[in-house]
Amino acid sequence: MLNFNKLCLYSCLCVIVIIVLYFQSEIGRMEENYRKLEIRLAHPGIGLTESRQFPLNNADQTVIIYNRVPKTGSTSFVGIAYDLCKRNNFKVLHINITANRHIMSLNNQYKFAQNVTTWHDVKPALYHGHMAFLNFERLGTSSKPLFINLIRKPLDRLVSYYYFLRYGDNFRPHLVRKKHGDKMTFDECVEKSQPDCDPNNMWLQVPFFCGHAAECWKPGNHWALEQAKHNLVNHYLLVGVTEEMQDFITVLEATLPRFFKGATEYYLSSNKSHLRQTSSKVDPSLKTVERIQQSTVWKMENELYEFALEHFKFVKRKLLVKEANNVAQIYFYEKIRPK
Numbered sequence: 001m002l003n004f005n006k007l008c009l010y011s012c013l014c015v016i017v018i019i020v021l022y023f024q025s026e027i028g029r030m031e032e033n034y035r036k037l038e039i040r041l042a043h044p045g046i047g048l049t050e051s052r053q054f055p056l057n058n059a060d061q062t063v064i065i066y067n068r069v070p071k072t073g074s075t076s077f078v079g080i081a082y083d084l085c086k087r088n089n090f091k092v093l094h095i096n097i098t099a100n101r102h103i104m105s106l107n108n109q110y111k112f113a114q115n116v117t118t119w120h121d122v123k124p125a126l127y128h129g130h131m132a133f134l135n136f137e138r139l140g141t142s143s144k145p146l147f148i149n150l151i152r153k154p155l156d157r158l159v160s161y162y163y164f165l166r167y168g169d170n171f172r173p174h175l176v177r178k179k180h181g182d183k184m185t186f187d188e189c190v191e192k193s194q195p196d197c198d199p200n201n202m203w204l205q206v207p208f209f210c211g212h213a214a215e216c217w218k219p220g221n222h223w224a225l226e227q228a229k230h231n232l233v234n235h236y237l238l239v240g241v242t243e244e245m246q247d248f249i250t251v252l253e254a255t256l257p258r259f260f261k262g263a264t265e266y267y268l269s270s271n272k273s274h275l276r277q278t279s280s281k282v283d284p285s286l287k288t289v290e291r292i293q294q295s296t297v298w299k300m301e302n303e304l305y306e307f308a309l310e311h312f313k314f315v316k317r318k319l320l321v322k323e324a325n326n327v328a329q330i331y332f333y334e335k336i337r338p339k
């Protein structure tokens with residue numbers, strides 16, 4: 001009887017000891033994991049292979065996509081990225097889409113989205129190419145890239161493109177362009193209502209921001225314009241205007257120094273700011289401008305441009321304007337509980 005009670009007591013003690021030991025080791029394991037996490041957060045470089053397997057949200061995973069619109073000064077901007085990439089240690093990749101330009105086939109959209117988000121060897125990376133906005137939410141990726149872009153006054157862009165096809169530019173002066181030898185000015189073209197200066201050709205920035213839907217590419221489509229505005233504010237980190245390229249670079253430098261540290265200084269000191277000017281460009285006459293501005297497509301493209309400009313100025317003002325005592329805005333955490 002006595003022995004039985006003792007046995008009971010001993011086994012109970014044993015079980016309790018085992019349970020205590022088990023929980024102690026569990027707590028130890030959790031503490032160890034927590035410490036590792038803390039170290040990784042404090043020193044993102046440490047344990048690189050480990051963090052590659054479990055991607056932390058650190059800056060090194062950043063992917064930027066610049067879906068550049070033709071003739072908006074994009075070559076100058078990309079030139080700066082190529083010059084900075086070695087110094088700032090990031091990769092720049094050109095997306096060359098063959099056939100059916102600006103639009104990716106569905107299978108390529110999916111493959112591209114998967115590839116861009118999982119290709120860690122090239123991160124951090126800036127991808128650029130002449131492609132319409134691609135909504136990664138549709139494509140089931142685990143992370144989303146940051147989109148940036150530049151937009152230009154629609155008639156200026158069209159005129160620039162018109163002369164570019166005829167005379168090329170100072171970037172690749174020896175390349176013979178599609179309409180080489182055609183001496184017709186833009187004014188004459190509009191006068192004769194030729195297809196090359198048809199206002200419908202201006203329908204490009206709206207579809208670029210609108211994306212891969214069929215409606216986006218119908219000149220004058222109102223849904224497309226609304227969608228373009230929606231994407232511009234909801235899916236783009238920053239959209240600048242060609243006319244204020246330097247400010248665009250400065251805002252990027254302040255926001256993404258990991259990529260653009262030193263970019264403003266570089267832009268000002270190098271001659272890249274003047275790179276690629278369309279040769280033999282003649283400004284259109286007032287009569288031509290008035291005629292183009294009567295078209296629905298110009299009005300809608302211009303509405304997007306004005307919308308983007310106002311948004312950019314707002315962003316810029318908040319960032320560049322200092323407080324009264326000349327300090328830039330900061331933010332910090334306080335009242336962190338429990339201690």
Ligand SMILES: *[C@@H]1O[C@H](CO)[C@@H](O)[C@H](O)[C@H]1NC(C)=O
Pocket residue numbers: 096097
């Ligand atoms: C894209 O690739 C094609 C085929 O290799 C090439 O001919 C073309 O020049 C490339 N485009 C650009 C913009 O480099």
Ligand SMILES: *[C@@H]1O[C@H](CO)[C@@H](O)[C@H](O)[C@H]1NC(C)=O
Pocket residue numbers: 114115116118119120
């Ligand atoms: C992404 O595509 C490139 C080029 O096709 C390829 O070399 C690379 O291995 C791909 N990366 C991933 C993670 O699929």
Ligand SMILES: *[C@@H]1O[C@H](CO)[C@@H](O)[C@H](O)[C@H]1NC(C)=O
Pocket residue numbers: 269270271
């Ligand atoms: C930029 O151009 C100016 C004048 O055209 C020239 O004097 C200067 O050396 C150039 N700078 C660079 C970095 O090429």
